Amino acid sequence: MRALVIILGVAIAFVLGVGSAFLSLRDLTPIDTIESGAWKGWPRAGTEDEDPYSRARLARTGELALGPSEGLKLLARSDDTGGDLSGACSYEISGQMPAARLWTIAVETAAGGHLPPAERGGRALGSDEIVRKADGTFTITLAPDPQPGNWLSSEGAGQIRLAARLYDTTARTVTALTQFTVPAITPKGCR
Amino acid sequence: MIYEERIGRRRRLIPEGFFGGLLAWLLAIFLLAASIHIVVIFLVPRLASSDGWSKLAAVTTEAGFTLLPPDGKGPAIAGLDPLFVHGACRISVKDAPASLSFSGPNSFWSLALYQRRGTVLFSVNDRTAIDGRLDMLIVDPIQNAQLKETTSAGLDETIVVESAQPDLIALVRFYAPTPRERQVAIEHLQAAECLPAPLEPAG
Numbered sequence: 140m141r142a143l144v145i146i147l148g149v150a151i152a153f154v155l156g157v158g159s160a161f162l163s164l165r166d167l168t169p170i171d172t173i174e175s176g177a178w179k180g181w182p183r184a185g186t187e188d189e190d191p192y193s194r195a196r197l198a199r200t201g202e203l204a205l206g207p208s209e210g211l212k213l214l215a216r217s218d219d220t221g222g223d224l225s226g227a228c229s230y231e232i233s234g235q236m237p238a239a240r241l242w243t244i245a246v247e248t249a250a251g252g253h254l255p256p257a258e259r260g261g262r263a264l265g266s267d268e269i270v271r272k273a274d275g276t277f278t279i280t281l282a283p284d285p286q287p288g289n290w291l292s293s294e295g296a297g298q299i300r301l302a303a304r305l306y307d308t309t310a311r312t313v314t315a316l317t318q319f320t321v322p323a324i325t326p327k328g329c330r
Numbered sequence: 331m332i333y334e335e336r337i338g339r340r341r342r343l344i345p346e347g348f349f350g351g352l353l354a355w356l357l358a359i360f361l362l363a364a365s366i367h368i369v370v371i372f373l374v375p376r377l378a379s380s381d382g383w384s385k386l387a388a389v390t391t392e393a394g395f396t397l398l399p400p401d402g403k404g405p406a407i408a409g410l411d412p413l414f415v416h417g418a419c420r421i422s423v424k425d426a427p428a429s430l431s432f433s434g435p436n437s438f439w440s441l442a443l444y445q446r447r448g449t450v451l452f453s454v455n456d457r458t459a460i461d462g463r464l465d466m467l468i469v470d471p472i473q474n475a476q477l478k479e480t481t482s483a484g485l486d487e488t489i490v491v492e493s494a495q496p497d498l499i500a501l502v503r504f505y506a507p508t509p510r511e512r513q514v515a516i517e518h519l520q521a522a523e524c525l526p527a528p529l530e531p532a533g
Contacts, residue, residue: 144355152359156366164374185450195374197448202409203382203501206442206453212409241438241505243413253406263412265507304411306438306505307455 164199167214168192173310177215178303178321182311200251210239210306216249218324223249226296228329229282234322235275239308242266244279246291249298259285260292277322283330375447382407383448386499390420395432395502395522401512415504415515419524423470424496427477427529430466432522434459435514438505443468443491443498451498452491460487467527468493476529500524 171190172179184193185204197204205212217223218230236242245263248254254262264279269289271277280286281301283294293299301324310319375381389404390396395417399406410416421428421443430441440455441464456462465488469477474492502522504515 148355148359149362152362153366155359155363157370159363160367160370160374164371185448187449189449191371194447195371198375198378198381200408201380201382201385203386203407203442203444203448204450206440206450208453208455208458209440209442209503243411243507245412251408253412263507265413265505268507306440307457 163192164196167216168196173319175319175321177217177219177324178213179215180211180213180310182211202251205304205306207311208307210304210308211311213303213305213321215301215303215324218326220326222326224281224299224301224324225329226283226293226299228293229280229284229286229327231278231280231325231327232291232301232322233276233278233325235277235320236266236303236322237305237308237310237319239266239305239310241306242303242308243306244291244301244303246281246293246296247300247302248296249300251300251302254296254299257292257294259294260290262292264289264291279322280327281324282327381448382409383444383446383499386418386444386501387420390418390499392420392422392428392524392526394524395419395500395519397516397519401516411503413505413507415506415512415519417502417504417519417522419500419502421468421498421500421524422496422526423468423473423493423498425528426526427467427469427473428498428525429527430468430500430522430524431464432502433461433463433518435504435506435511435518436462437511439503441466441500441502443493443500445493445495446497451493451495454489458489465489466491468498470494470496473529480529 167179170192171183172181181193183189184197186207243263243265246254269277277289279289279291281291281293385407396402396419398416398418401415434456438456440453442453443451445451467488468491471492471494477490502519504518506512506515
């Protein structure tokens with residue numbers, strides 16, 4: 140009886156321990172992030188000061204973090220209302236990126252994989268090809284159908300996420316989130 | 331009278347010390363689960379075979395830069411910017427220093443030296459380059475001491491990076507959003523050098 144209780148306890152502990160570790164690595168680690176709006180970044184990922192969760196997550200996804208002199212990657216999996224980004228819906232990404240010499244914005248699968256090339260439009264845009272307004276802000280439409288202006292194609296995609304990569308940026312050293320301007324992601328309805 | 335009787339009955343149903351034992355059992359489960367959780371988190375990077383380093387190591391060699399997919403052959407490597415052309419080269423400073431040199435295209439480019447665990451030892455972007463050219467020498471601590479003794483000419487424009495670990499992977503990223511720029515970036519990458527550079531004997 141006593142042995143049975145101990146074995147049961149060990150089994151439960153094993154399931155809880157492994158399960159909780161798996162769950163905390165499955166999603167984007169919420170540890171040691173900088174966050175603003177729907178966007179999240181891990182400025183210490185890939186450095187010596189990296190937290191164990193970020194390291195384990197990078198090892199699992201196979202990603203290589205950008206170096207401190209290279210830049211910072213920001214990810215958004217939801218819009219500003221908290222809904223998951225879907226390839227069937229349209230979104231307006233508007234505002235400004237944190238200060239960077241160059242930035243790119245790309246559509247990926249929700250897990251970070253490559254989407255097959257779109258028949259029409261591109262899956263990624265660079266800051267040098269973006270049309271801006273007079274005040275320096277921009278509006279990008281993320282939609283499955285062609286759109287006027289800056290268009291990111293989510294054609295044929297299911298659950299998606301946005302990856303904004305800021306190159307040669309000061310955003311890595313930002314500690315106060317107030318200095319950190321990110322574009323808003325506004326849902327514009329689904330098909 | 332009735333009250334005492336009830337207590338007596340409960341004592342017979344539940345053995346003495348049951349709740350204390352249950353509490354200890356739950357606490358033990360919690361502590362064990364927490365330690366398993368921590369062990370798993372720390373083991374994942376050590377056991378992962380699909381981490382970025384292993385994927386790059388599988389396709390790169392010590393002789394020059396390898397063009398990474400989609401421009402090169404092989405399975406896609408996760409997390410690379412689709413608007414960039416990437417090249418990687420394996421570096422070993424065990425026997426001799428490694429020399430890295432290339433001239434970048436006119437747009438943004440950057441380079442990172444990755445260690446076995448996937449951490450960045452050193453990174454640099456095109457702002458550091460002199461006339462768009464980057465010359466880098468990667469040495470281990472002993473070679474670095476030898477290098478400082480000889481201080482031969484021609485190293486003024488070379489970035490010297492000391493690495494305590496012998497194995498590194500250099501990953502170059504060239505910004506190339508258009509097909510034309512991609513072609514130019516690929517040509518720059520094919521002309522890039524990444525090779526062992528034995529130190530000349532002092533004297």
